Amino acid sequence: MKKPILLIFGFLLAFSICKAQTINSTEADSLYYVSHYSLKMVKIQMRDKISLYAEVHIPNDASATKQYPFLMTRTPYNAKGDSKRLYANPSYAKLVREGYIFVFEDVRGRWRSEGKFVHERPEGKNADKKNQKEIDESTDTYDTLDWLLANIKGNNGKAGAFGVSYPGFYTTTAALSNHPALKAVSPQAPVTDWFKGDDVHHNGAFFWMDFFTFLPFFDNDNPANTKEHSFGVLPFLEADNYDYFLHKVRTPEYANSHLYKDSIQAWNDFRNHPDNDSYWRGMNPLPHANAIKAAVLTVGGWYDAEDLYGTLKTYETIKAQSPKTENKLAMGPWSHGGWWAKGDSLGNTSFGSQTGTYYIDSIFMPFMNAHLKTGSKDKLAGATVFETGTNIWRKFSSWPPSNTADKAVYLSADQNLIFEQPLAKNSYSEYLSDPAHPVPYQNVVSFERTRDYMVDDQRFASRRPDVISFESAPLQDDMTLAGVISADLLVSLSTTDADLVVKVIDVLPRPLNAKEADRVGSASNVAPEQGYQHLVRAEIMRGKYRNSLEKPEPFKPGEITSVKFDLPDLFHTFKKGHKIMVQIQSSWFPLVDRNPQQFLNIYNAKAEDYIKSTIRVYHDKDHPSHLVFHVLKG
Numbered sequence: 001m002k003k004p005i006l007l008i009f010g011f012l013l014a015f016s017i018c019k020a021q022t023i024n025s026t027e028a029d030s031l032y033y034v035s036h037y038s039l040k041m042v043k044i045q046m047r048d049k050i051s052l053y054a055e056v057h058i059p060n061d062a063s064a065t066k067q068y069p070f071l072m073t074r075t076p077y078n079a080k081g082d083s084k085r086l087y088a089n090p091s092y093a094k095l096v097r098e099g100y101i102f103v104f105e106d107v108r109g110r111w112r113s114e115g116k117f118v119h120e121r122p123e124g125k126n127a128d129k130k131n132q133k134e135i136d137e138s139t140d141t142y143d144t145l146d147w148l149l150a151n152i153k154g155n156n157g158k159a160g161a162f163g164v165s166y167p168g169f170y171t172t173t174a175a176l177s178n179h180p181a182l183k184a185v186s187p188q189a190p191v192t193d194w195f196k197g198d199d200v201h202h203n204g205a206f207f208w209m210d211f212f213t214f215l216p217f218f219d220n221d222n223p224a225n226t227k228e229h230s231f232g233v234l235p236f237l238e239a240d241n242y243d244y245f246l247h248k249v250r251t252p253e254y255a256n257s258h259l260y261k262d263s264i265q266a267w268n269d270f271r272n273h274p275d276n277d278s279y280w281r282g283m284n285p286l287p288h289a290n291a292i293k294a295a296v297l298t299v300g301g302w303y304d305a306e307d308l309y310g311t312l313k314t315y316e317t318i319k320a321q322s323p324k325t326e327n328k329l330a331m332g333p334w335s336h337g338g339w340w341a342k343g344d345s346l347g348n349t350s351f352g353s354q355t356g357t358y359y360i361d362s363i364f365m366p367f368m369n370a371h372l373k374t375g376s377k378d379k380l381a382g383a384t385v386f387e388t389g390t391n392i393w394r395k396f397s398s399w400p401p402s403n404t405a406d407k408a409v410y411l412s413a414d415q416n417l418i419f420e421q422p423l424a425k426n427s428y429s430e431y432l433s434d435p436a437h438p439v440p441y442q443n444v445v446s447f448e449r450t451r452d453y454m455v456d457d458q459r460f461a462s463r464r465p466d467v468i469s470f471e472s473a474p475l476q477d478d479m480t481l482a483g484v485i486s487a488d489l490l491v492s493l494s495t496t497d498a499d500l501v502v503k504v505i506d507v508l509p510r511p512l513n514a515k516e517a518d519r520v521g522s523a524s525n526v527a528p529e530q531g532y533q534h535l536v537r538a539e540i541m542r543g544k545y546r547n548s549l550e551k552p553e554p555f556k557p558g559e560i561t562s563v564k565f566d567l568p569d570l571f572h573t574f575k576k577g578h579k580i581m582v583q584i585q586s587s588w589f590p591l592v593d594r595n596p597q598q599f600l601n602i603y604n605a606k607a608e609d610y611i612k613s614t615i616r617v618y619h620d621k622d623h624p625s626h627l628v629f630h631v632l633k634g
Helices: 002-036 079-083 088-096 137-151 166-177 208-219 241-249 253-259 265-272 278-283 308-321 355-374 512-518
Strands: 037-046 051-059 066-077 102-107 157-162 182-188 295-302 327-332 384-385 393-398 404-412 415-419 428-433 468-471 479-492 499-507 533-542 563-572 579-587 611-618 626-632
Touching: 002 037, 002 088, 037 468, 037 563, 051 079, 051 137, 051 265, 066 079, 066 137, 066 166, 066 355, 088 355, 102 137, 137 166, 137 327, 137 355, 157 166, 166 182, 166 308, 182 308, 182 355, 208 241, 208 253, 208 265, 241 253, 253 265, 253 278, 265 384, 295 308, 295 355, 308 563, 355 563, 404 579, 415 468, 415 579, 479 499, 479 533, 499 563, 533 563
Parallel strands: 066 102, 066 157, 157 182, 182 295, 295 327, 327 384
Antiparallel strands: 037 051, 051 102, 384 393, 404 415, 404 626, 428 611, 468 579, 479 563, 479 611, 479 626, 499 533, 499 579
C-alpha cells in the first residue's frame, strides 16, 4: 500500500505547489498594479451633452517627462468588470507591466453612462467625425479621446483601442473615427453582421440557444452598481438544453407569448425584421470602413462559435476598401476570446503549446508598442495564422495565401467523397427531416452552449438516419486547406423550405495519443479509438435565403434546386492516412432554431406548423453536388 499512498501524496504536493505558484503569480500582479497605478473614475461629456462613465488607470510616474500612451476599451459589459482584468488576467498583467494608461468606458446607455443604448448603433453619414453633429459610436470615441488628451496628464498623445466580441464592434467604430491620436486598433472577434454570420443569425438561420439566454442577461443588466447579471424574465434554467428547447419552450413564438411578453425591445426588433432589411444592414459598420488611418490588427479564433465571420470579414473588408491602411490578421486555434487565456487546448484537441502566450508576447504587445510607443511600423506579417492539424504557426503576406489551388470534392453514390465528377445517372441520397426529432449539435447534456462543439467528435451524428455522411478514401499525402469552403448542393424537398447544414470533418485513422486519451477519459461522447470524427468546419443555410438574404423564396416541392453558400475560412491540414468526411443534415438543435419546413415567418410559427420533409441530395453527372476547397501549394 505504500506505493499508492506515496503517489497520492506526490500528486497532492504537486497540485499544492502548482496552486501556490498560481496564487503567488496573481498576488504579484495585484501588488505590482497597486504599487504602480492609480485609478481615476471620470464622466466624459459628449458633443450632445450626454456624459459617459470611464475608469482610467494611470501609471504613478506619468508626468511631463515620463509619458504613456492610452489603451482603450469601450464596452457594454461594465467598465468596472473590465478594469479587474488588469491584475486578474496574466495577459493583461503583462500589459500593465509594459506601461500604458488604460481606459475602460461604458458605452452610451449602458451601466453608468447616460443616454439611450442602441444595439450596434448605425454609423452617421458624415465621414468627418470631428464635425459630424449626429452622434454615433465613432463620434463618442472621438469626443472621449479629445477629453482624455486634454485632461489626463502624462500621456504621449497616442492612443490604441481593442476589445473582444461586442467591444470588438466598438473597436471597429473607433477605427472609423479617424481621430488623429488613434494610431492602432485591434478588433477582436468583432460583432459585425448579425444576419449573415455573427451571433444572431448565420445565413438567416436564427441562433436560438445563445440569444434566448443572452437577451434577458444583457437587456436586464442593472446600470446602478449591480454585481450580478440578471436572467430577468427567464423563470428557470434546466440542465438539458435539448429537452428544454424541444419540449418546454418549443418555438420562438412560444417564448414571445409566454416568457418575454414584449419585455425585451431587442427581441421585438429581431422578430419584426425576419429578413435582412435595412434594420440589420444599418447595424453593420463595415460599409463605412474606408480610408482608415490607424493601423489595424484583427484577431480571431478558428474555433470561435460566436464571431468567426466578423473577424474574417472585418480584415477582408478593410483590405478591399481601405488598401492604404496597415492591415494585419492574427488567427489562432481559439474559441471566443481564447487568445487571452493559455490556449493550449479546446475540448479533446491539444494544440501543443500555450498559443495565448504566443499571442500576447509575439503579436499583440509588439503591435501596440510599435505604433503607440516607438512610432514605427510593426514587424508582424500581414497574416499570422495557426495551422490546425499540425499545430504550427505560419506567416503570410496576406490572407488567404496566394499560393492555393481550387479543388472540387464531389458527393457520390454509396456515400463516398471523390475528387472526380461523378458519372452516375439519377443518383441521390435521401433522409427524412423531422422537427420533432432534430439533430443535436453536440452529444452532451448541458444548458448553456458549449465552446467545445466546434471540435467535437461527430460519430453521434453519423449514426443518425437523418444525417448523410460522405467519406473519402485515406489520403495519400497531407492536404492543407486555406480559406473559405464553398458548398454547391443540388437538392429537392417535399416541402417549401428546409435548412441545410454542411460539416467538414477530419476522420482520424489512429488511436488518440496518451495526452488526448487522458483528457477524454471522462467524456461520454468520446472514445480514444480509431475513427474519431474531428469537426473542422460547419455552417448552415436557411433554404429560403439561398438566392437572397433580403428576399426569401419558397422551394417548389420535388424540384431539383441549387443551394450555394460558403463555410467560413479555415487553415487545417488533413494528414496522410486521414479521411475527409462531409456530413449534411437539416437541423442543428438547439444551437439553431428548428425550421418548420414551410415557407413562413418562423418567429410567428405555431407548434402545428412544424412538419416533416424528405430531403434528397443529388450526386450524379447532371447534378454534381460538391464542395470547393482552396488547397495550399508547397
